[in-house]
Amino acid sequence: MTFLNSLELLAFHNVAYTIYALLIIAIIAWFGYNLTRKEVAKPLVRIPFYVFIAFLVAAGVGHHIFTYNVVPWVAQDIMRESIKPDQVYKVVIEKHQFQLPSEKLVVECGQKILFDVTSKDLVYGFGLFRKNGTMVTQMQVNPGSKNTILWTFHDEGVFDLMSTEYSGPKGNGMFVPNIMEVRGCKTTLSQGGSK
């Protein structure tokens, strides 16, 4: 399994976690019901202690390994210093304003884009969103440190820019609609559809 974009990942995650949530509630409810009874219902499976612990370890560690390999952007993010991007966009944020290299950033499908964002005063967030409000990617922007994120866009669409970190009440208005356009992809998941 691989996820092409965050939308697919989140949809999968939504289903998986909902199933887990219902399961754990059901288990505790079943447990509580049997606590009060003399005659105990037979559990479907008997899980020995060590299996349970092994499961927790596997779940904790496995979750990271699983997402590392199936989510395309983790490896790229870690190696970003040594990867040559197709485009570099330098963005400066000051006084709750995004200063962008141009009015609209147009990208060809599959290009590796490096966003290099600098804050001159407060901690901000740099987040790209689809037109339906779902998040494509984000990072924190700290003043005084280098904030870069390397991203490959796999689906066509127009994206909005928003600060994802609170920078005082004034930060609430940090919204730049239609800042990016990705062209030339076969998929248009960004418009809110799913596979």
Place this chain on the structure above:
Amino acid sequence: MSFMHDLIHGADNQFDHLSLNALQKATLRAVVVSFLFYGLAALEGMIMRAASINPSIPPVNGSVDHYFSIMTVHPIVGIFGSTYQLVFAAFLFLVPFLTKKPLYSIKVANATWILITIGTIMSWLASFVYNYAPLYTLYWPLPADTTQFKAIGGVMFIVGVALIMVGTLLFIYNIYATVFSKVGVHQNKTTKELLISGFGIDGMLNLFNKLTGKQPYSKEPALSLPVVAIFRGTVDTFLDALVILSAGVLVLVYLLADMGGVKLDVASIDALLYKNWFWWGLDLVADGLVLIYVAGSWYLLATLITGQKLFMENVARAALMLELLVSWMVWSHHLLADQGQPEMMKLISGEMVTAFELLTQGLALFITLVTLWKARPLKMTMELKYLLGGLIGFGLAVPAGIIQADMAMNRVLHNTQWIIGAHVHIAIIVGLYMTLYSAVYVLWPLVTNNAKLWSTKLANAHFWLHLIGGIGMGAFMGMAGLDGMLRRHLYFNGEYNLFMILSAICGTMLLVAWLLFLFNVIMSVGLKGLIGIFLPSKNKASSYGIEPANA
């Protein structure tokens, strides 16, 4: 008895505040204040829930300044004003109760709840009057940004938080002094023995000796397991109080300089380093305190409810030690979206060590469940019901947090409603509060000298409304987060209205649940009794259930 009679004198005249000793009163005072602050936090929550559906609804009236100042005090009131008070009250009662020793100082115990109460009110006023709103994260240099906030508001807020921390340090001092006092059963123990037990080292040595086929290190540990958990959690409380105090002093220096007409350069403090330091301490409140205190409380409740020994006690002792060390090394999961943060730190501290909490908390859940199971059949009492509710809460919230503490998922979940809904609110409202309610029901007869609960029906209604409302609110906020809704943002165009309406309905259930609980308690102790709690006690004893000769 008539309704009016119960309202004034309490259910069946069974609550007599004159019969309470100093320890019981000090405990009850903090409990009462804690639940009042809980109500305030719930109200603030509802105001924010309403504003997230329609920002122009009063009292927010479309003002972001107002909205974010409410968001700033909400966790201060909820975490410090309410949960700290409740936890501290329970532990100041439990440590003497479990060690069979008197509390070190009643005066200090009273000072604790008074300082936390005054501090919380001060911080609340700073936001209410001056709209001071740097949120609890205080990301540098926002709290010192005098172009957005008045310096006086900031000073008031920080002094308020500082008072809370001083109250916290006094609580810690009181607990340590009680644990290490060599009276009663600990008359012949050395400080070394008490320390070894406090840190769970005896549990580890017992396990080690068992594996190597030797005699157990100690058959009867000097301190009982819940006391060990309280002691161990208090180490984290101490560290986090120091960190928050240090951040407060820093902010104060800048604000006071500003008021004196001197502009200090905010850039001389590294924002990322500050974030690391601050989260290291703040995380000890969450990953340290909640997990250690809560695990300890589960163990205690399970043993009190079943009247039997805890299952796998040595493992539990050793696990508490492990949890302490883990809690010191996980803060980086709050900085996974910070690209300036070293990748290694994110990977090891933020991902790998954090994932370990699945293990420690899973172990605590397992031990608690088996202890209950072995004592079957049990009566489904209020305390058992709430304990199971608490287990569900953490069963849901811990994995939700681990999902977020993943470099891949964090990229799209950081600062969304997922973290605050599915993780934080379910952990606190369902996990922590249901555990605390269980403790309240267990302690009720001890602290009130067997006052009668006015209505079991109301108590049950409270339970179900709180459980369903809590899980529901967190779940719907979480779903909005998956759809990209940010946690620290006010939306003006009804962007996530469906989920926000659903979560507001669940939030209303929580508020109603609290009102029912409050009403039930007032009817149980009566208004006279409620006032009596705050009057000085005639019986100065600072212990419970010990013969005076022993004390």
